[in-house]
Amino acid sequence: MKVLVLGAGQLARMMALAGAPLNIVISAYDVNTDTIVHPLTLQKLGTGLSNAIADAEVITAEFEHIPLPILEQCQQSGKFLPGSEAIQAGGDRRLEKALLARCGVASASYLVINNEADFKQAVSELGSPLIFKSALAGYDGKGQWRLKAPGQADAVWQQMADFLAADAKQAIVAEQFIGFNRELSLVGVRAGSGEVNVYPLTENHHVNGVLSVSLARPVNIMLQQQAEQMFAAIADNLNYVGVLAIEFFEVDGKLLVNEIAPRVHNSGHWTQQGADVCQFANHLRAVTGMPLGNTELLRPTLMINILGEDHVPAAILSIAGLHLHWYGKQKRPGRKMGHINLSADSLAELKARFARLIDLLPEAAFPELEQMLGRVSD
Structure with missing residues (x-):
């Protein structure tokens, strides 16, 4: 099976890694240069969107901000999932707000x-x-x-x-402005049949507007039910196929949608080590018509973004349950260069491992991690 991803960044890269065991071959289309590239090596494979579409059996996207002519051409091919409407709603806040209102989903x-x-x-x-x-x-x-x-x-x-x-x-x-208690997100996947599987709500911590840490652990059942109802309302309205992420504000036990992302999402990277089937594999399963995979939490897991740094102390690899994921990018201030997933069999053990990791990482490059440490055992 050949899948074309619009966008040639780290999400296409991780889809390629997840697709290989499923015998799914991923190519990436760089919308800025009109080139087709290998998502891991970035080796040029060809040029032209028409050629990329012709060679693919399925087309999907790794980001929302795609020029409309490209979206239209992909939509006309009949191969594009989750489809132009969903991608545009994720990339234009006017359309996004109208969608939320249409679905009866609460937002600011x-x-x-x-x-x-x-x-x-x-x-x-x-x-x-x-x-x-x-x-x-x-x-x-x-x-x-x-x-x-x-x-x-x-x-x-x-x-x-x-x-x-x-x-x-x-x-x-x-x-x-919403005075919220926590920022949460839900990553779920919907098949063409309408079947839906969702991962547990994830608690997020941002630094200067950029995601720093996501924590996946057993969650409040009432909040999870609210989130799942909102996910179903949005996904069904769009006849969505693939992974969809929703960011929430929690306000005194109620959820308000902040924004949606019609794609695999940064706050779902923890699924690579914390779930049976990761978000990248589940997205590919959905868009290629395969059965959806299990989304249950296997073990508490943290994801820590690596921003603007091209190396971390090698000593962190000695921590049990730690997995390092680099994106192969050139270093640039604030750029998402990679991430760390940290797992354990219990929250107490995860907190202990996280504390050790914080001690090893340079504080200037990883600010405010201590603020999230206290949340691990709550």
Whole structure:
């Protein structure tokens, strides 16, 4: 089976690694250079989207911010899963908010801003504090502004006005700021038949808007049920096929959707060591029509992102239950270079191993890990 992935980053790489035992051959299409590459070696295999489509039996995507003409051409092929509608909803906050409303899924109150009048209306109706997010191309904390008090409105609007003036296709979504207890995410998979399997809710910790740590452990049943109901509502509405991730805010026992990601997701990397079948294999199973795999938690597992670093102390490999995953990228500040998965048979043992890992990692390169340590045994 040949699968084409739109995008040639680390998620395509990990799909290729998961697909090999299933006899699934992955090629990656770099949307920026119009080249077809091997997802592990990045060796050039060819050029042209038409050629890439013709050689593939199934097409999928590793990210949302794909030019519309490419999405349309893939959709017309009849091979594209989860499909253009889902990918566009994940890449445009206006479409995403409309989808959530259509599905009856709770999220923060919002207004779309195209001009200063819209901005003033948002401040008047939604109050402050507010968070503003670019409709397009916003991820890992990029394209965001915060209004903490009305007196800051003129300065914040000027920044946003300059941003809107630079791109006629852009808009900004204003949201009420949510005072949440925790950030959580759910990764699930839906087959073409409508069958759904979901992994346990994962607790996330971000640093400067970028995911730092994800923790998978036994979860509150009521929260898990809420998350699964929201997942089913969204996935069924889209007739979704593949892995879908949903990020939540937990507010006093209730979940609000922050955003969706129509693809395999950073907060699901723990599944490589903490679940029977990882998210990458399950995505490929779904889009190629294979039976879905087991998504139950096998053992408590942590995922730690490696950001902007191309090496870690070799001593960490002596820690039991630790697995290191590099992405083969050139070093760049803040870039996702790899991740560490750390597992144990109990939360107490996981906490002890995590404490040892924190002692070995340079604090400047891995800030705020101590904040997550206390959550492991809660």
